[in-house]
Amino acid sequence: MTRLYIFEGVPGSGKTTSAKWLKSRLGDKAKLFLEGDAEHPADYESVACLTEDQIDEVEKDFPLIRKLAIPKGERYFISYAGMYEEDKELFERLRQFDVYELAVEDYLIVALDRWREFVQKAKVEGHSYILECCYLQNPFTFLLAKHNCSKEVIFHFLNNVTEIISELDPVVVYFEQENLSDNLKKIRQERPIEWFEFVTWYYTGQEYGKERGLSGESGVLHFLNERKQYEKEFLSNARVKSMIINNTNADWEQIHDQLAFELGLLEK
Numbered sequence: 001m002t003r004l005y006i007f008e009g010v011p012g013s014g015k016t017t018s019a020k021w022l023k024s025r026l027g028d029k030a031k032l033f034l035e036g037d038a039e040h041p042a043d044y045e046s047v048a049c050l051t052e053d054q055i056d057e058v059e060k061d062f063p064l065i066r067k068l069a070i071p072k073g074e075r076y077f078i079s080y081a082g083m084y085e086e087d088k089e090l091f092e093r094l095r096q097f098d099v100y101e102l103a104v105e106d107y108l109i110v111a112l113d114r115w116r117e118f119v120q121k122a123k124v125e126g127h128s129y130i131l132e133c134c135y136l137q138n139p140f141t142f143l144l145a146k147h148n149c150s151k152e153v154i155f156h157f158l159n160n161v162t163e164i165i166s167e168l169d170p171v172v173v174y175f176e177q178e179n180l181s182d183n184l185k186k187i188r189q190e191r192p193i194e195w196f197e198f199v200t201w202y203y204t205g206q207e208y209g210k211e212r213g214l215s216g217e218s219g220v221l222h223f224l225n226e227r228k229q230y231e232k233e234f235l236s237n238a239r240v241k242s243m244i245i246n247n248t249n250a251d252w253e254q255i256h257d258q259l260a261f262e263l264g265l266l267e268k
Contacts, residue, residue: 004124004168005030007132008231009175010224011199012187014247014255015132018173021256022130025265035137038081042118043134046081048097049110062090075110102146108157108192111139115164121255122168135161135172136231137238144230145223148207155234162240172242173259174235179248180224184217196220 005022007015016034023032033040050058050069055076059065069076080094099110121130139157143149162170177183188196203209204219214222235242243262247255260266 002126003128004165004170005130006120006135006170006172007129007130008136010177010180010183010228012183012190013175013177014250014252015175017252018175018256018259019130019132021252022259022263025260026128026130030130031134032130035133038079039119040131040134041129042115042131042239043106043138044077044099044110044114046079046095047099048078048080049093049099049102049106050078050097051078055096057210058093062093065090072113072159100142100146104143104153108140111157112160112164115161119164119167122236129168135165135235136174140227141233144227145203145208146206148211151230154159154230158234159238162238166239168238171263172240172243173233174231175247176228176232176244177248178246180182180221180228183248186223 004017007019007022009015019032019034023030033042036045038045048220051074055065065078066076071077078094080091083091083094099107102110136158136160139154139161143157170186198218200220203223204214204216207220208223209215212219212222232244237246243259245255245258257266
């Protein structure tokens with residue numbers, strides 16, 4: 001039976017660990033797609049989105065560009081994830097048109113269309129799917145951090161996504177950390193300094209952070225705390241099955257035993 005499992009939570013909360021664990025439990029019955037996967041079926045990773053006029057301009061310098069494009073309605077989509085080594089100039093040109101560089105109104109259309117495509121594909125294939133980040137994290141970082149959209153705009157979009165995926169009997173597992181400051185210190189020790197520099201810029205150097213005068217670690221924590229509050233509020237009212245699990249102590253054996261029971265993978 002086709003089912004959709006989604007793992008969400010702030011960075012370092014255990015989404016990837018648990019998504020991989022669930023894949024190991026479900027085996028070949030499920031397909032796993034992690035954050036950053038260029039083949040992600042419900043999200044766009046390193047994919048350019050161009051209008052007819054834009055692809056015309058790019059075509060002047062790169063005559064074969066249309067052969068790389070997938071037309072969808074009035075837009076053209078080109079995956080540039082693997083182009084850097086073979087054609088850095090084209091890579092940089094296409095990166096300017098990344099899906100996550102679209103205006104908000106265009107992103108909302110493109111993102112919902114992507115979810116619709118995914119649901120139809122999943123229904124035909126008959127597999128279960130395990131995804132992380134794409135349901136809450138990515139929309140919140142793009143709409144809130146980058147564009148400082150209102151809660152109403154974000155919740156409206158997420159409700160539309162929820163309605164689209166309802167056919168796949170989705171369940172959302174949300175990992176909650178009590179102390180985000182301690183969690184951030186932990187993951188800063190585990191990840192490259194470039195990761196923290198990027199998230200600091202993304203959370204504090206764009207519209208959300210600029211309006212609030214945020215910077216540095218305190219600004220990152222401000223954003224993450226507000227994001228966590230909004231995400232929990234949304235899940236508490238959304239028409240989707242969800243589980244909010246406090247994993248501050250990172251007792252993964254106990255957490256995964258609880259998940260296995262809640263997901264119907266073992267008897268109590």
